[in-house]
Structures are given as structure tokens and as C-alpha cells.
Amino acid sequence: MSADNTTLLIDHLDHTLQGGSLPEATALLNTDPQAQETWQYLNIAVDAIQHEALHQQVAAVRKEMQPKRPIIRRLGSVIGVAAVLAGLLGLFVFYKFITVTPESVYENQFVAYELRTTRSNAETDALRVAYQQQDWQQVLNTYHLLPVKSGEAHFLAAIAAMQLKKFDLAIPKLEIIRSDYNYFVDEADYYLALAWLATGETHRAIPLLETIRSDKNHTYYEKARAISALDLRILSLK
Amino acid sequence: MMVEKRYSDADLLAAIRNKSTLDSAIRSIYLNYAETISSLILKTSGTRQDAEDVLQETVVSFIEMVKKNRFRQESSIKTFLVAIARNIWLNELKRRERSGFREEVFETSRAEQEPDVSDIIAEREVKQAFRNVLSLLGDKCHRLLTLYYYENLSMKEILAHLPYDNEQVVRNKKYKCLQQLTGMLKDNPLIAKLIKAKF
Numbered sequence: 001m002s003a004d005n006t007t008l009l010i011d012h013l014d015h016t017l018q019g020g021s022l023p024e025a026t027a028l029l030n031t032d033p034q035a036q037e038t039w040q041y042l043n044i045a046v047d048a049i050q051h052e053a054l055h056q057q058v059a060a061v062r063k064e065m066q067p068k069r070p071i072i073r074r075l076g077s078v079i080g081v082a083a084v085l086a087g088l089l090g091l092f093v094f095y096k097f098i099t100v101t102p103e104s105v106y107e108n109q110f111v112a113y114e115l116r117t118t119r120s121n122a123e124t125d126a127l128r129v130a131y132q133q134q135d136w137q138q139v140l141n142t143y144h145l146l147p148v149k150s151g152e153a154h155f156l157a158a159i160a161a162m163q164l165k166k167f168d169l170a171i172p173k174l175e176i177i178r179s180d181y182n183y184f185v186d187e188a189d190y191y192l193a194l195a196w197l198a199t200g201e202t203h204r205a206i207p208l209l210e211t212i213r214s215d216k217n218h219t220y221y222e223k224a225r226a227i228s229a230l231d232l233r234i235l236s237l238k
Numbered sequence: 239m240m241v242e243k244r245y246s247d248a249d250l251l252a253a254i255r256n257k258s259t260l261d262s263a264i265r266s267i268y269l270n271y272a273e274t275i276s277s278l279i280l281k282t283s284g285t286r287q288d289a290e291d292v293l294q295e296t297v298v299s300f301i302e303m304v305k306k307n308r309f310r311q312e313s314s315i316k317t318f319l320v321a322i323a324r325n326i327w328l329n330e331l332k333r334r335e336r337s338g339f340r341e342e343v344f345e346t347s348r349a350e351q352e353p354d355v356s357d358i359i360a361e362r363e364v365k366q367a368f369r370n371v372l373s374l375l376g377d378k379c380h381r382l383l384t385l386y387y388y389e390n391l392s393m394k395e396i397l398a399h400l401p402y403d404n405e406q407v408v409r410n411k412k413y414k415c416l417q418q419l420t421g422m423l424k425d426n427p428l429i430a431k432l433i434k435a436k437f
Binding site: 042049050054 | 260265365387388416417433
């Protein structure tokens with residue numbers, strides 16, 4: 001069948017024929033078997049389109065009606081997992097809260113200062129020998145006998161006092177270094193913070209540790225960072 | 239949550255015939271009759287998916303009958319829907335060669351005077367052929383023909399939905415798509431046989 005006749009039939013199907021075209025289409029359908037067959041197929045095509053579209057509409061409404069149970073169930077699972085994780089996190093925080101104390105942090109962080117061969121002078125030699133021998137009481141005795149006390153002498157005596165758990169002796173020595181000297185200052189910062197922790201003065205220890213943790217150039221930056229922020233937070237709450 | 243309107247049989251038929259209330263009518267059918275139909279399928283060896291499929295086909299067939307004024311209201315909508323579903327399911331079991339269950343389905347929920355739904359069952363294969371053919375048509379053509387022949391949109395309105403330059407381009411494209419679809423239908427043996435039988 002010609003393309004023009006097909007177009008005529010499609011326009012007839014769509015009810016868009018005007019004027020003399022409508023009788024022309026009717027006449028074609030009455031006389032031409034090929035046109036009649038094409039007409040049947042055009043109608044079936046529209047039926048097919050409408051049938052499929054209705055199927056899709058019904059399916060869409062059905063889908064929209066499906067109880068949101070799967071989503072709720074999924075959401076329920078997510079909430080369940082979140083609740084378990086929150087529970088575990090809560091237990092972990094509770095455990096930390098119980099076990100983290102100023103003393104435990106001190107014990108974990110305190111490492112005896114290793115004496116290096118530099119920074120020595122004759123007046124502190126006896127003190128250094130006692131320190132290297134880890135004779136902490138002898139370090140303190142020698143320190144007291146020194147007529148002039150250097151920053152190193154103050155520091156070694158402070159560490160010796162900390163080894164003997166005599167924090168009341170260690171703290172003033174470390175404070176002197178921080179206020180009066182230009183060397184051993186980073187060491188004094190760190191060990192003073194530890195000494196304050198050991199004596200339960202967390203309100204003084206934590207700001208000092210935070211200062212060290214924020215200064216990448218500080219000698220004890222890495223060591224101070226080794227104390228977790230959570231531990232510090234717990235200490236500040238206690 | 240949406241509260242669905244509960245239609246009387248007469249109101250439901252009117253809602254199906256009105257494009258703007260068809261969604262609401264479909265929801266109403268599902269809310270009122272889905273359980274009865276599903277339990278029929280589930281009781282006779284069907285799975286939940288079978289029940290969903292039969293239910294959807296039943297709803298589509300019923301709506302088409304109503305729209306074409308072929309539902310004569312000789313029974314209630316519920317009785318008619320159950321009859322359609324039972325026959326679709328019987329047909330399906332036959333296709334799956336599960337005769338043992340067919341007896342059971344035949345007796346289950348059968349009304350004393352069962353409405354005649356033989357037309358629907360006879361057309362079932364052809365409708366499936368329609369769907370198969372349409373699945374081969376390109377998305378753009380399918381969408382364009384749906385907008386025109388199902389949504390009843392004008393060429394101008396279709397321009398808002400599809401990326402064509404002007405109404406004339408839409409018109410030309412629609413001609414081509416329709417011709418392509420009729421060509422594909424001619425190539426389908428089942429549909430070709432159906433058409434030939436008419437001549």
C-alpha cells in the first residue's frame with residue numbers, strides 16, 4: 001500500500017481528517033483489502049500500546065501501595081546495627097572511663113630520660129654518673145650539694161625524684177627550668193605535665209599536654225600525641 | 239498515610255472509566271479484593287509471585303473490559319474478579335502441566351453461577367504477544383506512542399515530555415513509530431494468524 005494511503009489511515013485512526021479526506025479514507029477501507037488489513041494492524045498497535053500502558057499503570061499503583069515494610073525492615077536493620085555499634089561504643093567509652101586515670105596515663109607515658117654525652121660540664125659530672133647508674137637518691141644528694149645548679153642539674157634531679165615518686169620535689173625543679181632557662185625546656189614541659197598527672201593535677205597537666213600536642217616542633221610532640229584525645233577528654237571530666 | 243476511598247460497585251466502574259480517578263480505582267480493587275484472590279492462588283500451589291502476577295493480570299483484564307463496556311454487571315465485581323483470576327490461574331497451571339492442582343482450583347472459590355470470562359482467557363495469549371512485541375520497540379517510540387494513544391496528549395503537550403524541536407517533528411516521528419510497530423506486529427506469527435482469520 002502507498003505511503004500516502006497509510007498516512008491517510010493513520011490520520012483516520014487519530015480522528016484528525018478534515019474536509020474531503022474522511023470520505024476518501026472510508027472509501028479506501030470499503031474497497032481495498034490491503035487497506036483493511038493495514039487498518040486492522042493499526043488498531044491492534046493502539047490496543048497493544050494501551051494494554052501495555054495499563055499494565056504499567058497498574059504495576060506502578062501496586063508498587064506505590066506495597067507496604068514500605070522492606071524499607072522499614074531495612075531501616076530497622078540499619079537502626080539495629082547502629083544500636084549495636086552505639087552499645088559497643090558506649091561500653092568502650094565506659095571501660096575507658098573506668099580504666100583511664102591520671103596515674104595510668106602517667107605510668108604508660110613515663111619513660112626515664114636518657115642522658116646524652118653532650119651538655120656536660122665538670123660541676124655536673126658526679127650527678128651525671130649517679131644518673132647513669134640509676135642511683136636516683138644519689139642524684140638528689142649530689143644535686144643538693146652543687147653550689148651552682150645548671151638547668152641540666154635541675155632536670156636530672158627532677159627525673160630522679162620522679163623515679164622515686166617524689167613528685168613534690170620534681171615539680172618545682174621542672175618549673176624553674178621552664179621559667180629561668182633556655183634549654184631542657186621541652187623536656188621540662190613534658191615531664192612536668194606527667195608529674196602533674198601523677199599528682200592528680202589534671203587541670204594543669206591537660207592544657208600543657210594540649211600545648212605540646214599542637215606544636216609539631218616540640219621535642220615531645222610525638223610522645224604527647226601518643227596519648228589519645230579520648231583519654232585526655234576522660235581525664236578532664238574526672 | 240493515604241486513606242483510600244471505598245467505592246460501591248457502580249462508583250468503582252465510573253472511577254475506572256474516568257482517567258483522573260483510575261489510580262484510585264486500581265487502589266480500591268487491590269485493597270478490597272487482593273486478599274481473596276491471593277489466597278485462592280496460594281491455596282492451590284501458587285507462590286506469592288504467582289499470586290501477584292495473576293492479580294495484576296486480573297486487574298488489567300477487568301479494567302479493559304470495563305473501559306470497552308464489555309462488563310455487563312451480571313455478577314458483582316468481586317465474583318467477576320475471582321472468576322477471572324481462577325481462570326487465568328487454571329490456564330497457567332495447564333500451561334505448566336500441573337493437572338492435579340487444576341482440579342483443586344476448579345473447585346476452589348467457584349461461584350454457583352460463574353460469570354463467563356472465556357473472552358479474557360482467549361485473548362490472554364494475544365495480549366502476551368502484544369507485550370513481547372512492545373518490549374522490542376525502542377524506548378522513545380514506546381514513550382511517544384503511549385503519550386499519544388494512552389495519555390491522550392496533544393502534539394504540543396508531548397513536546398514538554400520528549401526532546402523534539404516542534405510539533406511537526408513529533409507528528410512525523412509518531413507516524414514512523416506507529417508504522418514500525420505495525421510492521422513488528424505483522425511479523426508476529428500469532429498476531430498475523432489472528433488478523434488473517436478475520437479476512
